Amino acid sequence: MSKEITSRESDYSQWYNDLVIKGGLADYSAVRGCMVIKPYGFALWENMRDVLDKMFKDTGHQNAYFPLFVPKSLFEAEEKNAEGFAKECAVVTHYRLKTDPQSKGKLMVDPEAKLEEELVVRPTSEAIIWNTYKGWIQSYRDLPILVNQWANVVRWEMRTRLFLRTAEFLWQEGHTAHATSEEAVEETKKMLDVYADFVENWMALPVIKGVKSENERFAGAVDTYCIEALMQDGKALQAGTSHFLGQNFAKAFDVKFSDRDNKLHYVWATSWGVSTRLIGALVMAHSDDDGLILPPRIAPLQVVIVPIYKGDEQKGMIDNKVNELLPKLKALGIRVKYDDNDNSRPGWKFAEYEMKGVPVRIAIGARDLENNVVEVARRDTKQKMSVSMDAIEFYVKTLLDEIQLHIFNKAKTYRDEHITKADKWDDFVYLLDSKGGFVSAHWDGTAETEEKIKELTKATIRCIPLDGEKENGTCILTGKPSEQRVLFARAY
């Protein structure tokens, strides 16, 4: 593996691509805008998925699976949702290829196998799911429905980037149905909290919880709640969204229930999702110019042990010692690998695991054996320590916790330093240009003003913070009255 990574300073965007490719997370594919998630990247996703899946189940949700395809007539039923996704959807029009008579060995679409109705490859599943829920819901006794789906979705984005924006991506989408508006709003907020908990405590990424402005709202939602994170280049990244859908989909698909009062009411809905995009956020928030830095709690590999030896005798002695250590580490639930591959030198291995962001590296040499110590190196701070082998497993266990916390605190310090206030337009622009990050400013509440600010600065309203205090002020652009600050940022 080549260690040549572009530095953040010289080209942040290339640095990111280098990390994803050279770190073994993903690869470009032959399909425009689609990526291959490589084993190391997929192991990371599996860890994230397993934690989230447990959180969903612990909050009463079950998994199910709905069709990949949405017939056009269902797709267009909820008007705003359709409008939002029509511009970027993959459409299946035929169900067969045939031999191309003009070109030997080639195939062509069989014009006789045209579908009566086109099928949209799901960009999101509200339509197909609410059409299904119609058959599942008659009475208040059928509610709530608390269902989640792990799936692939397709949005035909024109500008794509590995993990951050791909034509196909993996995600989970929760779709719940409720008897009352209050219950649906509560669910929406509960799942936002689940996301914030996951992203902060497992991915070590501090987030701000908020509500989207109308411009940034999910197509078909009444309210979109979000968590927003900050990357090292000062740009924001939306890390998860939870939507209160009101009765929009129930009305579009005519889903009613008879309540205790025996009257028919439309059902209330939520949907919420996070995707493989989170991996992009993880890479951009924590890593450095030497490679990935992965938080221990979701790292595919937490500890790697590298032997340093000359000759078989030394190797044999180290092997014996490591074979004592491995079960002790594994017994504490630590994901550890002993890399005694003969084909590469320790220095090459050090660089490799640094690149891959393995949180802790343990090196053991012949002299270490004599002294009953090992060399422990942290990936995050690059500190090296000589540590006694006695009870090393507990030392490592504690160290992993410390690293998790340190990565979070570092990101939080950076994030907090990059939330600034602006009360004048010039300051606002200056802060965005010079410092980046979130700029907290007053806004007159109109879509037009937000649009205008975006045109002038490329910054959008990332959210109206949930914990924001009411405060009288004047809009940063128009000077009109405002009651709360909102967070602006340039964003991924």
Place this chain on the structure above:
Amino acid sequence: MSKEITSRESDYSQWYNDLVIKGGLADYSAVRGCMVIKPYGFALWENMRDVLDKMFKDTGHQNAYFPLFVPKSLFEAEEKNAEGFAKECAVVTHYRLKTDPQSKGKLMVDPEAKLEEELVVRPTSEAIIWNTYKGWIQSYRDLPILVNQWANVVRWEMRTRLFLRTAEFLWQEGHTAHATSEEAVEETKKMLDVYADFVENWMALPVIKGVKSENERFAGAVDTYCIEALMQDGKALQAGTSHFLGQNFAKAFDVKFSDRDNKLHYVWATSWGVSTRLIGALVMAHSDDDGLILPPRIAPLQVVIVPIYKGDEQKGMIDNKVNELLPKLKALGIRVKYDDNDNSRPGWKFAEYEMKGVPVRIAIGARDLENNVVEVARRDTKQKMSVSMDAIEFYVKTLLDEIQLHIFNKAKTYRDEHITKADKWDDFVYLLDSKGGFVSAHWDGTAETEEKIKELTKATIRCIPLDGEKENGTCILTGKPSEQRVLFARAY
């Protein structure tokens, strides 16, 4: 829930559909040939997936994810594979919908958003994966590649049935790359053994391991190994396949590696898969006219506890007792639910859990409390036993193992009774018509004869058994010489 299930005798096919729908496993969808996997069915799939996934990882495989779409030029690269799947593939031709000027609120395919190259929705992923492996493999050091993918695939079948044959289905597909033919064949057989182990020991379904005849071989394979199971109507069902692909895909995608001798060689390949079809096999093999019968090791719910009481006082006493029992059962890893839902009567619950195939039902009434006993009912044999509450958890644990074994043995007895030998054509036809099952007969080894037998009897060669002995004989149809019996059956 309505308990009305069509009996097997009156209409086997309708019985199957009733079980799937009324047992809550799956539902029809608005998309032709596609199903919705409901939470109960998906929980079953999750259990199956988790066991298989662990088996794959224990045999050295890693998961990855490849694109949903296969560009037409890649799809057609391996000629036989393309020919096999071209007739039944969904094709994406456009990437946008637009407002239909002729019809208010409707959308239409935007003719200006036609893809330069059509994209096939993967019916299987050899093409996209081998095109990717080309970039991953240079040297023998890059081999073997042992990768698996959990994914959805689409095959545009004309006649579909829930789980057994759906246009979209979920599966796993392993795709491995090797330096030698021997190693690839070994991998192919190893994964067949993994499948047989899983299907027999977890799904309680006895299988026969064998090789497919040319007619039944996977499109693009050199050899297709399979496991074949028998359903209660005497029809066979292919439960899993493992393919030795030779160098076919390496040649189609020009994937070579430099060996220790510094010469370039084409890479050897395997692929292997099982799908949600297995759920159909499970339902058809074990269930009865009262509903599903699920093997405990993969049942979403293994034990349900139903209280039988009059009034709050009795309910409170039972609650207390059950709250003692639950943690004891859970501590042994038993998946248990206490159904104290007030809205339905015990008899209704009994029928419901019978329908859903929950292996063990425990009923507790007020008098049981006095006597320190519970009523334990087995789903498979319908036996009821009065059992002391002392150490009930160990009783249940042992009972679950016993049920698992009993379900397997019952299916095996049935299967073994339905393997017969035929040496004359009339006997062959008579056995197929009267008894069904596998008929072991000699065959002259030609595709024409197999085709002719299929025309005459609807039976196909399910496999050439791996453990079959060499035996001289004459073909059941043509009288030509043969060296081994093969297994014929009508099949799903």
